[in-house]
Amino acid sequence: MVSYNLSHIRELESESIFVMREVAAKFQKPALLFSGGKDSIIMVHLARKAFWPARIPFPLVHVDTGHNFPETIEYRDWLVGDTKAELIIGLVQDSIDRGTAIEEKGQNASRNALQTVTLLETLEKYKFDAAMGGARRDEEKARAKERFFSHRDEFGQWDPKNQRPELWNLFNARHQFGEHFRVFPISNWTEMDVWQYILLENIPIPSLYFAHQREVLERDGMLLAKTPYITVRETEKVYTDTVRFRTIGDATCTGAIESSASTLEDIIQEVASTRITERGGRADDKRSETSMEDRKKQGYF
Amino acid sequence: MSSQNGIQEVEEFDSKGYLDMELLRFTTAGSVDDGKSTLIGRLLYDSKSIFEDQMEAIEESSKRRGEEKVNLALLTDGLKAEREQGITIDVAYRYFATPRRKFIIADTPGHIQYTRNMVTGASTANLAIILVDARNGIVEQTHRHTFIASLLQIPHVVVCINKMDLVDYKEEVYERIVDQFTDFSAKLDTKDVRFIPISALNGDNVVDRSPNMPWFDGPTLLYTLEHVHIGSDYNHIDARFPVQTVVRPQSDEFHDFRGYAGRIAGGIWKKGDRVVHLPSGFATKVASIVDINGEIEEAFAPMSVTLTLEDDIDISRGDMIVRENNMPEEGQDIELMVCWMSETPIQIGGKYSVQHTTRETRCVVKDVRYKVDINNLHKLEDQKSLGLNDIGRISIRTTNRLFYDNYRRNRFTGSLIIIDEATNNTVGAGMII
Numbered sequence: 001m002v003s004y005n006l007s008h009i010r011e012l013e014s015e016s017i018f019v020m021r022e023v024a025a026k027f028q029k030p031a032l033l034f035s036g037g038k039d040s041i042i043m044v045h046l047a048r049k050a051f052w053p054a055r056i057p058f059p060l061v062h063v064d065t066g067h068n069f070p071e072t073i074e075y076r077d078w079l080v081g082d083t084k085a086e087l088i089i090g091l092v093q094d095s096i097d098r099g100t101a102i103e104e105k106g107q108n109a110s111r112n113a114l115q116t117v118t119l120l121e122t123l124e125k126y127k128f129d130a131a132m133g134g135a136r137r138d139e140e141k142a143r144a145k146e147r148f149f150s151h152r153d154e155f156g157q158w159d160p161k162n163q164r165p166e167l168w169n170l171f172n173a174r175h176q177f178g179e180h181f182r183v184f185p186i187s188n189w190t191e192m193d194v195w196q197y198i199l200l201e202n203i204p205i206p207s208l209y210f211a212h213q214r215e216v217l218e219r220d221g222m223l224l225a226k227t228p229y230i231t232v233r234e235t236e237k238v239y240t241d242t243v244r245f246r247t248i249g250d251a252t253c254t255g256a257i258e259s260s261a262s263t264l265e266d267i268i269q270e271v272a273s274t275r276i277t278e279r280g281g282r283a284d285d286k287r288s289e290t291s292m293e294d295r296k297k298q299g300y301f
Numbered sequence: 302m303s304s305q306n307g308i309q310e311v312e313e314f315d316s317k318g319y320l321d322m323e324l325l326r327f328t329t330a331g332s333v334d335d336g337k338s339t340l341i342g343r344l345l346y347d348s349k350s351i352f353e354d355q356m357e358a359i360e361e362s363s364k365r366r367g368e369e370k371v372n373l374a375l376l377t378d379g380l381k382a383e384r385e386q387g388i389t390i391d392v393a394y395r396y397f398a399t400p401r402r403k404f405i406i407a408d409t410p411g412h413i414q415y416t417r418n419m420v421t422g423a424s425t426a427n428l429a430i431i432l433v434d435a436r437n438g439i440v441e442q443t444h445r446h447t448f449i450a451s452l453l454q455i456p457h458v459v460v461c462i463n464k465m466d467l468v469d470y471k472e473e474v475y476e477r478i479v480d481q482f483t484d485f486s487a488k489l490d491t492k493d494v495r496f497i498p499i500s501a502l503n504g505d506n507v508v509d510r511s512p513n514m515p516w517f518d519g520p521t522l523l524y525t526l527e528h529v530h531i532g533s534d535y536n537h538i539d540a541r542f543p544v545q546t547v548v549r550p551q552s553d554e555f556h557d558f559r560g561y562a563g564r565i566a567g568g569i570w571k572k573g574d575r576v577v578h579l580p581s582g583f584a585t586k587v588a589s590i591v592d593i594n595g596e597i598e599e600a601f602a603p604m605s606v607t608l609t610l611e612d613d614i615d616i617s618r619g620d621m622i623v624r625e626n627n628m629p630e631e632g633q634d635i636e637l638m639v640c641w642m643s644e645t646p647i648q649i650g651g652k653y654s655v656q657h658t659t660r661e662t663r664c665v666v667k668d669v670r671y672k673v674d675i676n677n678l679h680k681l682e683d684q685k686s687l688g689l690n691d692i693g694r695i696s697i698r699t700t701n702r703l704f705y706d707n708y709r710r711n712r713f714t715g716s717l718i719i720i721d722e723a724t725n726n727t728v729g730a731g732m733i734i
Binding site for chain 1: 549
């Protein structure tokens with residue numbers, strides 16, 4: 001007898017595509033948040049599959065801290081050309097210039113927290129009623145309780161104690177005027193699933209994910225890339241090492257790891273044997289035990 | 302094994318094998334002290350799914366709270382309030398994998414005031430783990446959890462008789478509990494029930510066979526989770542395709558393309574199948590099943606695909622395509638079991654919004670037939686009110702016809718949610734009878 005059983009990757013893919021189609025059908029003006037990281041890259045890939053042969057029916061929104069790795073922007077622009085998707089960019093610098101966001105001071109200054117302000121301003125400016133993000137429940141403990149369809153009040157805030165129950169594959173997207181939703185189609189994927197999918201589907205990813213030579217420095221137990229956006233302290237030594245990134249975010253707070261993984265197979269092998277979570281390299285999560293929950297309540301994605 | 306920068310090499314990782322893994326979703330319900338967190342902690346720990354930085358973080362938290370041992374429960378209690386109060390108040394999802402399967406755990410609190418969370422976790426599960434404290438045997442909570450597993454039609458139930466170390470690993474204790482459980486569950490609709498004596502704390506029969514219970518010759522819990530047959534958990538008999546959205550590219554290349562996107566809710570689908578569109582009743586044939594890589598030969602639940610049909614029929618979201626000679630039930634008067642999820646009780650005569658497959662409609666609640674005492678499964682026919690966490694049988698009338706199956710036959714086409722139109726909250730989870 002033939003076995004009618006999907007592999008776990010295909011089941012996850014099918015679930016994510018279902019969620020994206022629900023979003024497109026249920027909201028007036030949805031958007032897909034695109035950071036240039038691998039999670040948002042597979043989101044774009046899934047969106048393309050969900051609506052093929054039609055084009056992706058919503059714009060990609062990039063909240064740009066201005067502190068990017070050039071490789072990220074290069075990749076983003078290539079992807080937009082390749083998918084013919086619409087791209088909307090929200091600049092953190094604009095929020096700073098308007099005075100709605102205030103630049104952090106000090107040597108660990110980062111624009112990561114300011115992204116929330118720009119994100120909410122961008123959603124409001126374009127009247128988006130749903131923003132899809134590539135967050136996964138396995139990333140962080142507050143995210144383990146996040147819904148697929150996460151309701152936000154008119155201030156964009158998350159109320160974890162008052163979440164709607166989510167049953168079967170019936171997603172309740174009803175909302176009052178002015179409120180909106182964050183939707184997380186790849187909630188059930190793990191870091192390993194994402195890499196396996198990239199391999200399986202042969203999805204191009206930015207070169208930053210593969211081992212390369214880079215000037216780095218050690219700070220608070222992390223390897224930071226030397227970029228124009230960070231101030232090197234006197235006690236810190238800049239040296240060249242073979243590294244790669246496990247996540248790609250703002251250049252001031254995304255840690256690199258020493259690695260010689262130069263192919264997808266190498267990366268998968270490395271992820272399989274790594275004993276530190278990928279967010280373990282994110283300075284923004286290290287600020288306190290509940291920093292992710294606190295940021296999410298304020299409207300971080 | 303070399304260790305550099307926190308990265309250890311493991312031998313023989315087969316990346317191709319990983320792509321053939323199956324996905325098993327299971328739910329655990331339990332309350333403080335029954336060892337649920339310890340059990341999950343052990344599964345995660347023994348399958349090497351706890352990372353060093355997570356371990357360090359909980360070691361530090363345990364120390365700060367003045368606890369002697371590392372508290373594995375801190376791994377599973379995600380939200381600030383929960384960590385402060387030491388309780389689990391929501392459904393938390395956990396992930397781990399072995400070389401055979403990937404697992405999603407829906408971890409829910411077990412107290413009666415969290416029935417709705419248990420129902421939520423159970424709604425997507427292939428398997429339920431029910432924990433029984435060997436010292437106490439079958440208690441009210443066991444009834445409740447088993448009833449929910451049966452009501453939500455979780456295909457497989459594994460009863461873990463835990464804390465065997467505290468009853469000197471005695472076979473008689475295990476046998477007595479198995480008998481008790483079998484007695485009361487005879488009234489329920491649970492298809493596949495297995496029993497395993499374990500000690501989550503010491504790891505007996507969780508991942509490795511227990512040397513302390515040589516009298517038990519069944520498989521360990523992890524082995525069971527890895528091998529239970531889930532290929533028949535979806536309905537592959539009754540062809541059901543709720544239409545999610547219509548795909549019309551209107552591009553030069555796909556000028557006349559008109560596809561119907563959706564997730565297959567039942568049956569095996571092939572090109573050339575004779576099908577009927579509902580509600581119109583028009584018959585046609587499947588012209589193709591496609592995705593970005595081309596045509597798909599056979600499609601089945603829960604695949605997301607796009608269908609094209611041989612005839613031009615006016616089809617929109619909320620419609621259903623089914624196989625000729627295998628029609629779903631249809632009608633506006635629906636009988637269902639419901640779990641009420643709102644602090645405001647159900648209103649007989651009240652109007653609500655309803656979501657069933659991809660169809661949204663409205664309904665009026667005609668009657669509450671009875672409420673179930675979920676601790677002893679008695680039907681309380683004189684109770685005409687359902688409040689938060691109550692389960693009962695109701696009848697509704699919908700403004701539009703629904704095309705549905707009995708929930709026991711198909712979880713996708715037999716389930717619906719009830720939404721309060723004033724608050725937009727999901728207030729009821731319904732299983733069609």
